Amino acid sequence: MENEAAVRMVGARKVYGSGETEVKALDGVDLSIGRGRFTAVMGPSGAGKSTLMHCAAGLDPLSGGQVFVGKVELGELTERQLTVLRRERLGFVFQAFNLLPTLPAIDNIVLPLTLGGRRPDPGWLTAVVDAVGLGDRLRHRPSELSGGQQQRVAIARALVTRPEVVFADEPTGALDSRTGEEILAFLREAVTELGRTVVMVTHEPTAAAYADEAVFLVDGRVDDVMAGPAADKVLDRMKALGER
Numbered sequence: 568m569e570n571e572a573a574v575r576m577v578g579a580r581k582v583y584g585s586g587e588t589e590v591k592a593l594d595g596v597d598l599s600i601g602r603g604r605f606t607a608v609m610g611p612s613g614a615g616k617s618t619l620m621h622c623a624a625g626l627d628p629l630s631g632g633q634v635f636v637g638k639v640e641l642g643e644l645t646e647r648q649l650t651v652l653r654r655e656r657l658g659f660v661f662q663a664f665n666l667l668p669t670l671p672a673i674d675n676i677v678l679p680l681t682l683g684g685r686r687p688d689p690g691w692l693t694a695v696v697d698a699v700g701l702g703d704r705l706r707h708r709p710s711e712l713s714g715g716q717q718q719r720v721a722i723a724r725a726l727v728t729r730p731e732v733v734f735a736d737e738p739t740g741a742l743d744s745r746t747g748e749e750i751l752a753f754l755r756e757a758v759t760e761l762g763r764t765v766v767m768v769t770h771e772p773t774a775a776a777y778a779d780e781a782v783f784l785v786d787g788r789v790d791d792v793m794a795g796p797a798a799d800k801v802l803d804r805m806k807a808l809g810e811r
């Protein structure tokens with residue numbers, strides 16, 4: 568189906584702890600993330616952004632409600648099926664690049680294929696490797712690359728399986744602002760040029776401005792979805808949330 572959401576949450580709840588220490592990290596989230604879109608997830612500290620990402624990506628089970636990746640409801644899968652779904656249909660980018668230090672960049676990029684026993688689609692691999700723009704540095708190990716280059720490798724690794732959704736958790740958090748902008752432009756390119764779907768958790772209004780939509784979470788609920796989230800509009804929204 569053309570307009571099927573890449574990720575959909577229906578009445579999603581996530582509760583940590585119980586009794587006096589109970590925290591409702593997600594408190595009835597209804598959300599549809601469009602295919603081929605770049606979505607930023609924003610909100611104050613503790614609003615539930617990381618929890619939303621972990622539950623949407625099948626890293627953590629919901630306490631109630633449903634989450635779908637395409638047509639598949641994650642709550643119906645076994646641990647093993649979830650592992651396969653994450654490996655074959657999702658990509659992940661973290662703040663701390665998480666590359667394997669002993670492997671050259673190119674081997675880090677194709678690792679998800681190697682682990683899954685799959686051969687790279689040559690056309691796609693070329694497109695991804697070209698987009699990374701590392702040239703002969705592809706043979707270098709992570710320690711011989713800058714932070715920005717390492718994150719580009721991590722994004723290429725997330726893209727190499729042609730995933731339905733790439734989840735990025737504060738992908739520029741460990742980078743200076745100029746390098747961060749390069750990484751955001753690369754994620755934007757993954758959506759616009761390579762047709763992927765990206766969901767990014769961020770604190771930064773300037774990062775959200777690269778996205779097509781910004782979802783604002785407050786106290787485990789979706790407060791607002793902003794289209795065309797220009798940095799000044801996002802900043803105003805964040806200030807208003809802080810003052811409530």
Ligand SMILES: Nc1ncnc2c1ncn2[C@@H]1O[C@H](COP(=O)(O)OP(=O)(O)OP(=O)(O)O)[C@@H](O)[C@H]1O
Nearest residue numbers: 583584590592610611612613614615616617618619
């Ligand atoms: N494993 C856990 N056990 C108990 N409580 C948790 C756990 N993980 C998160 N929480 C709580 O759930 C709520 C939401 O946390 P979450 O990390 O999703 O927020 P966030 O919006 O990503 O915050 P930040 O911007 O600070 O990273 C917080 O109150 C947090 O303390």
